Amino acid sequence: MKSTLLFGLVPLVAAATGNPKRGLCYVPDPDFPADNQIWIQDGSDLTWYYNYGDTPSPAFADKTQEEFEFIPMMWGVDLQNLRSTTFLDNVKDLIDGGRNITRVMGFNEPDTTHEVGGSSIPPANAATAWVANFIPLQEMGVEVGLPAMTGAPSGLVWLQEFLGNCSELISEGRNQRNCTFDFLPVHWYDNFEGLASHIGERLM
């Protein structure tokens, strides 16, 4: 039987304003909860947010992923239980509950101390926690972002050690495998020229 495909050209309805790349690093001010609505007001270009954790923020709980995408992050690890899968389980719960998580992010600044907001994790320990949580997520089709380093050059060293450790964990004898990732989060606190150079270095 001959089948015919008929394509109709449907005019695209003009999408609401929104820059697909531009997101919110959500740091609520407990004294002024009304500030939270500023970021999602009509006409705002912001399309996604993270809050350093794995649970959507109450202020945005009624936003769907299409309206204001929540990207869970595994901020740090439990050094007493590196194989804990609390993060993985929480993300699965979100998905099972109807929130289609498509992207997740790794540890926040493990290359620096708690005092300045880092999660302070040795690369090998981070690799163990990554294998337990992020590889299963990848197998579910979720895109994963590597741990985010500080802007210091030593961050690249940490990442290289981490990836080496990770690949060792999943390789066996002749079956050598590499840990993979979909995106590389970058932190930058300085001027534009340095940023462009920093990103360029990581693209190579």
Place this chain on the structure above:
Amino acid sequence: MTLDYFDRLTEVGGYSYFGAFRSAVSNVGVDATLLNNAGDLTDMGAWYLGFPATGVEPDSGAAGTGRLPSALAIGLGLVAAAFVSGF
């Protein structure tokens, strides 16, 4: 300028600005925030959301002295997280 760069570069899959809070509670300096002390969008805050400049100085709206931020100060105050993709 930086927003254009991020938007144009295909290798940049996303970005977010660290400073979405009031100047008074900032841990990245009083000039780098998207809100002034009264919770009004500063120029950077407005631009980041896609709105026209507000002319609101970051360190204004409360008992601080209003200081006109120079373009240089805004450039140097850039704090950003971006992610590079396409691997």
